Structure formats: C-alpha cells, structure tokens
Amino acid sequence: MSDKLYDSDIIVIGAGPAGLSAAVRARRVRTYNLLPSSVMVISNHAPGGLADWTKVRMTGDGWSYEKGKVIEKLMADIEDYSIPVKEEKVLKVEDEKETFRIITDEGEYRSLAVIIATGMKMTWNEREHFGDKLFGTLKGYRFMENYFKEMCDKEEGKTIIFVGTEETERTVEFFKSINNGRMKVKKVFDNGKNIHGYEGYKDEGIKVLTEKGEVVGDHVLVDFESYQLSSYTADLVDCEKDEEGFIKTDGRCRVQDGLFAAGDITGPPFSLAKAVGEGTTVGLESHRYVYRKKFDKEAPVFAFYPIHQEGKATYFEIPELVDEYRPKLLASYEVDEEFILFRECSIRAKESNLRLLKLCDGEHTLGDIRGKLGDVDEVIKKLIHGKDLTLEV
Numbered sequence: 350m351s352d353k354l355y356d357s358d359i360i361v362i363g364a365g366p367a368g369l370s371a372a373v374r375a376r377r378v379r380t381y382n383l384l385p386s387s388v389m390v391i392s393n394h395a396p397g398g399l400a401d402w403t404k405v406r407m408t409g410d411g412w413s414y415e416k417g418k419v420i421e422k423l424m425a426d427i428e429d430y431s432i433p434v435k436e437e438k439v440l441k442v443e444d445e446k447e448t449f450r451i452i453t454d455e456g457e458y459r460s461l462a463v464i465i466a467t468g469m470k471m472t473w474n475e476r477e478h479f480g481d482k483l484f485g486t487l488k489g490y491r492f493m494e495n496y497f498k499e500m501c502d503k504e505e506g507k508t509i510i511f512v513g514t515e516e517t518e519r520t521v522e523f524f525k526s527i528n529n530g531r532m533k534v535k536k537v538f539d540n541g542k543n544i545h546g547y548e549g550y551k552d553e554g555i556k557v558l559t560e561k562g563e564v565v566g567d568h569v570l571v572d573f574e575s576y577q578l579s580s581y582t583a584d585l586v587d588c589e590k591d592e593e594g595f596i597k598t599d600g601r602c603r604v605q606d607g608l609f610a611a612g613d614i615t616g617p618p619f620s621l622a623k624a625v626g627e628g629t630t631v632g633l634e635s636h637r638y639v640y641r642k643k644f645d646k647e648a649p650v651f652a653f654y655p656i657h658q659e660g661k662a663t664y665f666e667i668p669e670l671v672d673e674y675r676p677k678l679l680a681s682y683e684v685d686e687e688f689i690l691f692r693e694c695s696i697r698a699k700e701s702n703l704r705l706l707k708l709c710d711g712e713h714t715l716g717d718i719r720g721k722l723g724d725v726d727e728v729i730k731k732l733i734h735g736k737d738l739t740l741e742v
C-alpha cells in the first residue's frame with residue numbers, strides 16, 4: 350500500500366436502488382467484531398434514479414411501493430449511517446492500481462473500490478413532472494398505440510417533445526403514422542451528455558433543458574426503449590463490456606480487481622428487484638475486497654458467507670490496531686453534559702475524547718494520535734463495535 354491517502358474505502362457512482370442498496374450494505378456490517386468500510390455515494394442529481402418516478406413493483410402487485418417509497422426507505426439507512434451523498438456528475442474513473450481516481454465535474458476523489466451503479470440513463474428531475482407533462486414510452490406495450498391515438502385526438506395543435514437516443518427516430522416514425530400531422534413534433538437526442546433537467550413553462554407547458562439551450566413544448570415523451578438498447582452511462586470506465594456496451598460482471602457483480610457494477614448498468618433485465626439484489630451483493634463483495642486489501646484477512650461476514658469457506662483461526666480476530674492505520678470517523682455525534690452520543694454507543698464527554706474524535710479524520714495515524722493522547726485503543730474499539738469508526742491504511 351502506498352502512502353497516498355484516499356477519500357473513502359468504497360465509492361458508489363449512482364444513487365438509484367442499486368447504488369443506494371450497495372452503499373447501505375457495504376457500510377452496515379453487523380457482526381460485532383467487523384470493521385465497517387467508509388462509503389461515499391456520488392450521483393449527478395438527488396437520490397432516486399428511475400425507481401423514484403412512479404409506483405414500482407418488486408415482484409407483482411402484492412409487493413409494490415408507491416412513488417418515492419423505495420428511495421425513502423433506502424435513504425433512511427443512508428442518513429442513519431451518515432453516508433455522504435455528493436451531487437456531482439462523474440466524468441471518468443481511472444484505475445491507478447492501488448486506488449481508483451474518480452473525476453467529477455467539480456473535483457476528484459480516490460477510493461480502494463468503486464461500484465458503478467449508473468443505470469441505463471442519466472436521470473434528472475423527471476419525477477417532478479412524471480405523470481403530468483412527462484411520460485414514458487415502451488412500444489412493446491400494446492397500450493402505447495391507444496395512448497398515442499388518444500393524445501393526438503385530444504391535443505391537436507400542441508407540441509410533443511420526444512426525448513431519447515438516436516434510436517428514438519423509430520418511435521417518432523411510429524407516432525407520426527398515428528398522428529397524421531395533428532400534433533407538432535420535436536426531438537431531443539440525448540447520449541447521456543445533452544440533457545440536464547426539465548422545467549414547467551408558463552401554465553401548461555414544459556421545457557427540456559439541454560446543453561445547447563431550451564426546447565419548449567406541451568408534453569415530453571421519454572423513449573425508454575431507446576435507452577435500453579445500449580448503455581449510455583458505462584463509457585466513464587474502461588472495462589469489459591458486452592456487445593451493447595453494458596458492463597460485464599461475474600455472478601457476484603465483480604468486474605476486475607476493486608471494480609464492481611450493479612443494476613441496470615449490467616444489462617437486462619431492467620428491474621428494481623435485480624437492482625436491489627445486485628446492490629446488496631456488490632455492497633458485501635466490495636466490503637470483503639476492501640477488508641482483505643486493508644487487513645490482509647477475510648472479513649467475518651459469516652451470516653452471508655459460510656465461515657468454513659476460507660476459515661482460519663484468525664477469522665474472528667479484530668485486526669490489530671497497528672500504528673500505521675488512520676482512524677476515520679464515519680458518523681455524526683451529539684455532545685451532552687456527560688456523554689458524547691453516537692447511534693449505538695456513547696463515550697465520556699472528556700476533553701481527550703473530543704480531541705480524539707477530531708483527530709479521527711483519516712489523515713492522522715494511530716501512532717500520531719497515541720503520541721498526542723496516550724492509550725486510546727479502548728475508546729477506538731468501542732467506536733468500531735458501534736460501527737461509527739473505521740481504519741484506513
């Protein structure tokens with residue numbers, strides 16, 4: 350391991366159901382002696398992804414969630430574990446061997462592992478307009494034809510804006526064959542780099558905000574099928590892709606050393622259940638990878654991975670608190686008169702403990718801290734057991 354510091358053990362790109370599940374699962378390790386990983390999420394817009402636009406079904410009607418509810422549940426854990434979510438667009442991910450460099454439109458970050466969970470398309474604030482001025486098309490559904498017919502009958506003279514990739518041309522042709530010139534048609538092609546949001550226009554209309562300016566109309570139709578045909582979010586990383594450009598993974602969401610992918614970005618089927626399932630898998634797998642890299646030991650995640658799998662006597666030991674580790678506080682805390690209160694544990698509100706917490710910033714080594722404060726191992730272990738602190742190298 351080089352001397353270079355990194356920002357977070359694991360960086361998750363994308364805050365849809367796959368990315369958020371991955372972040373929670375990587376951070377929320379429950380075994381009492383297991384050190385948590387530090388996790389950061391980066392997403393171009395507020396958390397949600399596609400699963401936030403409307404009611405979604407996990408398997409069928411019996412297991413479904415009203416608009417916004419899936420993300421609300423995932424965000425409750427993200428907040429409980431103080432997982433930082435940065436609203437930035439990731440432009441490039443580079444493998445620097447020991448670490449990954451994640452370049453965004455606002456800066457750059459480094460991590461030991463990266464999870465790509467960028468979905469099939471970049472999402473912005475579509476959910477605010479979905480079902481009102483903004484709709485989604487899937488031509489495979491027979492009802493699209495009826496839907497187009499009804500719209501052309503009712504909205505004659507109004508403007509419809511088709512949003513999608515170059516493939517949207519085919520949907521536009523289909524629409525035109527039903528429209529017979531009644532509605533005006535506009536097109537906004539989006540390769541993942543063109544659109545950056547939607548806005549209401551006057552009382553009735555809607556604007557598509559693009560790199561080249563605004564496109565105004567009365568309705569927007571997002572052509573999902575065009576986005577599903579090939580990946581438009583995977584070009585930020587060089588790795589093995591399938592013929593359509595989706596990221597190739599093994600059965601456990603691994604792409605290559607330290608690089609993982611989950612959800613729609615790994616290709617069809619495009620589904621919430623798959624996104625959450627892969628997100629959970631990738632969270633655990635990335636955590637195991639990081640643990641091995643940092644402590645040269647298997648992580649004892651034995652509820653999920655049988656302990657005899659790679660079991661050795663050392664399996665249950667907390668890694669030794671060697672001087673080179675840099676403790677990093679993962680949680681926020683409150684101070685009352687007597688105690689410093691964390692989510693699941695508390696420590697005495699002594700001056701030395703408050704100073705210790707300030708030094709647990711991932712930059713000071715345990716050796717530095719011991720030099721300044723003396724023996725702090727017991728407090729550090731308590732915070733580790735409460736999953737509020739991790740050790741970096």
Ligand SMILES: Cc1cc2nc3c(=O)[nH]c(=O)nc-3n(C[C@H](O)[C@H](O)[C@H](O)COP(=O)(O)OP(=O)(O)OC[C@H]3O[C@@H](n4cnc5c(N)ncnc54)[C@H](O)[C@@H]3O)c2cc1C
Pocket residue numbers: 362363364365366367368391392393394397398399400401402403404405406407437438439440466467468469470471472473485582585611612613614619620621622624
């Ligand atoms: C209207 C609608 C209804 C649906 N209904 C169902 C249903 O009932 N059942 C079902 O199983 N599935 C349903 N789906 C599909 C399901 O929502 C998706 O399969 C699921 O959301 C995929 O999750 P994901 O996390 O992989 O991707 P997404 O939800 O797409 O999240 C990916 C996130 O990453 C962000 N991102 C992309 N590129 C970058 C970048 N460069 N930098 C930073 N961030 C980036 C995206 O903007 C997005 O926010 C529905 C989808 C829609 C649109």
